[in-house]
Amino acid sequence: MKLETQAVTKRYGAHAALDGASFSTGDEARVIALLGPSGGGKSTLLRVLGSLLVPDAGSISIDGRTLPHDEAGALIERRANGFVFQGYNLFPHLTALQNIALPLREVHGMPESQAVRRAMELLHRLGLEGHENKRPSQLSGGQQQRAAIARALAPKPRLLLLDEPTSALDPVMTGEVLDVIRELAEAGQSIILATHEISFARKVADWVVFLAAGKVEESSSAADFFTQPQTKLAQAYLAGLSKYR
C-alpha cells in the first residue's frame, strides 16, 4: 500500500491539530507506525487516513486513489476500515458478541446467524472463549481491547487503524494486545498504528511517519528511521524513549 498526503490541515477551533502535513510512503508499506510526541497530531492523522475525520484542507490518496471529502463518501470509505482506540470504546450496553455482530448485520448486511458465527470465530481467535456474553464492564482492560480488535477485524477491513491501543493498559495486558497486533501484521493485514511503544514499532513496522506540532517531520522506512533518524526532533524523541527500556 502506498499512502500519500498533500498539505493536510485539520483544525479544532483555533488549534490546528494537523498543520499542512505532507508525506508519502514507499509503494509496499504494510505496517505504518505514526510516532511522535503527545499532541503532535498522530491521532488526528490516523483518523483522517481512516476517513473517520474529513480534513479541512489538503488531499490524501491510498494507492493512487484520492479519499473523498464529503461525509457520505467518507462513510463508505470508513466502512471498509477497522478502528481500535486507546479507550477500547466498546458499546457498554451490548455483550462482547453483540458488539461485533451488530455492525456486521446492520452495516455490512450479513444475516444474523452468519454475523454471530463470524463474531464467535473472532472472539475465539483472540482468546476470548467463554467471554462472549459478558458486557464490557465484566472484562479486563486487555480483554476489552482484544474484543475491540475483534470488532474491528470482523468485516475483514482493508486497513486496520489502531490509535495508541495499549496506552491504557498495564504491562501484562499490553503484552497480550501487542502479541495480537503482531500476529495480524505477520499474517499480512495492512495496519496503521499510532503508538508510544517504540520497541514494538521497531519490531513490526516497515514504515514510520514521525509527527510533531501537526507537521510531518520525517517519513522513511522503519529500518532507516530507527538506525539513522534525519531530524534533530526524531533523534531526541528516540533517545528520550529508549532511555529506560
Add this chain to the structure above:
Amino acid sequence: MPASPDSTVSPARRTLYALLLLVVASAAFYALFSSVAYSWNWDGVWRYRQQFGYGWLTTMGLSLVAMIVSVALGFLLMLGRRSHWAPVRMFCGGVVELVRGSPLLVQLLIGHYIIANALRIDQPIFTGIILLGCFEGAYLAEIFRGAVESISASQLEAARAVGFDKVQTYRFVIIPQALRRALPGTTGQLVSLIKDSSLLSVIGIEELVQKVKIMNAATYKPLEGFLPLALAYLVVTLPLSHLARRLEGRFAYET
C-alpha cells in the same frame, strides 16, 4: 452504581419502621381531622360511586393517551433542539421555554377558549389531551436532551468507526444508552402528568376532579369527595413509581 442505603437495613426492621410510621401518621391525621368542627357524612360519596368510577376511568384513559402524545412530542422536540438547521433549533427551543415557563392553567384556558375555538375544534377532551401532552412533552424534551447529551464523545466516535450512519447511531448507540439515563426523570414526569390532568376540569372535561366537584355540590358536602380523590390518584401513581425503580434496576449496567 452505589448501593442503595436501603440495602443496609434488614427487611424485618424495614417492616417495623413502616408500621411505626403508619401509626404515627394515622394518629396525626386523626387528631387534625377531629380538631376541625365538621360533621363528616360519607353517604353522598357512596351514592355517587358510579360517577366517581367513571371519572377515574376518564382520567386514566386521557392520561394514557396524553402520555403517548407527550413522549412522541418530547422526542421530536429533543431532536429539533439538536438539529443542524438553526430555525428548527430556535423554534423547538422557543416552544420548550414558553411551555415550561407558563402555568398549565393559562395554557388550557388559551388553548381551549381561543385556539380550539378559532380552529372550530369542539371536542374539549381532544383539546385537553393535546394541551396536556404538549405541556408534559416540553419537560420530557429536556429530560431526553440531557440523557442524549450525556452520551460520551468516545461512544459517538465508536459508532462512526463501526460505520453506523446517523439513524443507526441513534437507534443502536444513543437511544439504548440514553433510555436508561432518562428513565427516572421520565417516570416522574408521567406521574406528574396524571396529577396535572386534574386541571382539565377547568375546560369542562368530566374527569375525576370535575366529577368530585359535581358530587360535592350535589350533596352539599364540600370536603368528603377529596379524600377518595387523593386515594384514586395514589392507587396509580405509587405503583408507577415502583415500576420505574424496578425498570431502572433492569437497565442498569456499569459504563
